Amino acid sequence: MNKNDKIYVAGHRGLAGSALVRQLKAAGYTNIVTRTHTELDLTNQVAVQGFFKSERPDHVLLAAAKVGGIHANNVLPADFILQNLAIQSNVITEAWLHGVKRLLFLGSSCIYPRDCPQPIRESYLLTGPLEPTNRPYAIAKIAGIEMCWALNRQHHTRFIAAMPNNLYGPGDNYDLENSHVLPALIRKMHEAKSRGDKDVVIWGTGTPRREFVYSDDMANACVLLMQLPETEFDIVLNPPAEDNHPPLVNIGYGNDLTIRELAETIIGIVGFKGKLVFDTSKPDGTPRKILDVRRMNQLGWQPKIGLAEGIALAYQDFLTAGIK
Numbered sequence: 172m173n174k175n176d177k178i179y180v181a182g183h184r185g186l187a188g189s190a191l192v193r194q195l196k197a198a199g200y201t202n203i204v205t206r207t208h209t210e211l212d213l214t215n216q217v218a219v220q221g222f223f224k225s226e227r228p229d230h231v232l233l234a235a236a237k238v239g240g241i242h243a244n245n246v247l248p249a250d251f252i253l254q255n256l257a258i259q260s261n262v263i264t265e266a267w268l269h270g271v272k273r274l275l276f277l278g279s280s281c282i283y284p285r286d287c288p289q290p291i292r293e294s295y296l297l298t299g300p301l302e303p304t305n306r307p308y309a310i311a312k313i314a315g316i317e318m319c320w321a322l323n324r325q326h327h328t329r330f331i332a333a334m335p336n337n338l339y340g341p342g343d344n345y346d347l348e349n350s351h352v353l354p355a356l357i358r359k360m361h362e363a364k365s366r367g368d369k370d371v372v373i374w375g376t377g378t379p380r381r382e383f384v385y386s387d388d389m390a391n392a393c394v395l396l397m398q399l400p401e402t403e404f405d406i407v408l409n410p411p412a413e414d415n416h417p418p419l420v421n422i423g424y425g426n427d428l429t430i431r432e433l434a435e436t437i438i439g440i441v442g443f444k445g446k447l448v449f450d451t452s453k454p455d456g457t458p459r460k461i462l463d464v465r466r467m468n469q470l471g472w473q474p475k476i477g478l479a480e481g482i483a484l485a486y487q488d489f490l491t492a493g494i495k
């Protein structure tokens with residue numbers, strides 16, 4: 172990527188997209204194109220065609236998606252599969268038709284099989300049944316990855332998928348019904364502290380293990396992938412034969428912790444003095460989900476923000492920006 176190449180970041184106001192824009196700007200890229208959801212509905216094929224025709228971006232980072240936690244995935248399964256299939260299909264197809272040099276599609280660790288061995292390697296995609304609570308979302312995302320792989324093989328595009336684990340950071344979604352576990356816990360603890368509650372209720376048993384990546388670390392990894400010299404990028408696109416899998420790379424922190432440990436860390440940072448109560452009638456989701464990040468590490472990437480430091484930064488952002 173040259174510094175004045177035109178780079179389209181789809182979903183630039185989201186958690187991942189805003190981090191990508193920050194990272195690109197910090198790295199000196201000056202020609203970043205963005206559109207809000209209102210300006211360009213990516214589920215609208217004609218509108219997306221018009222956008223690519225007029226803007227002709229050199230590179231695309233696709234971070235626009237219908238995203239949510241267990242509750243949102245349970246109650247809006249049709250929205251998750253239909254909107255994500257449409258967004259991806261429109262953007263990936265137009266990127267191919269308009270000769271985009273590199274496209275990075277954001278996948279997610281939650282689309283690997285529910286019970287695959289840990290840590291999860293890239294080659295485990297499609298090797299077993301999916302977690303039922305987010306299957307429509309996962310199938311849409313897997314279709315996007317297959318679309319990139321198929322276009323690479325048939326039309327020689329250079330499209331790649333990045334597979335981050337749970338993200339958190341500035342601009343996160345703190346809606347209690349639609350958010351992910353870490354921002355939801357920040358909000359719950361903060362509100363419990365403000366009200367002077369004696370306890371805070373947490374969904375599930377607290378035993379599932381999760382891995383969390385600060386959004387700016389994820390963005391740093393994505394920009395590194397977009398900047399790789401052609402020969403190194405080729406290796407990422409075409410992994411060795413014995414490891415045959417789509418063009419994807421995991422992005423994880425490298426360590427996980429239980430939801431209980433996470434909650435205890437957040438309690439300390441927020442300063443809530445009450446106790447934790449686990450509502451075991453609520454679903455836990457996948458028991459463990461840690462990514463094998465050796466491929467990304469081999470490319471020279473390491474996360475820079477530790478969990479406690481990242482949560483403190485996210486909490487500051489929550490206090491400053493308020494709830495969205």
Ligand SMILES: NC(=O)c1ccc[n+]([C@@H]2O[C@H](COP(=O)([O-])OP(=O)(O)OC[C@H]3O[C@@H](n4cnc5c(N)ncnc54)[C@H](OP(=O)(O)O)[C@@H]3O)[C@@H](O)[C@H]2O)c1
Binds near residue numbers: 182336
């Ligand atoms: N958050 C995580 O923990 C996590 C973990 C792994 C992977 N990822 C991946 O990262 C990507 C982005 O996730 P995120 O957490 O950043 O989500 P997010 O904060 O909800 O942001 C998603 C963005 O997409 C935009 N968008 C949604 N539908 C659109 C449409 N029809 N047309 C145009 N824009 C649309 C949203 O705009 P509006 O808000 O205006 O609708 C928003 O800016 C997803 O592919 C997700 O799978 C996220």
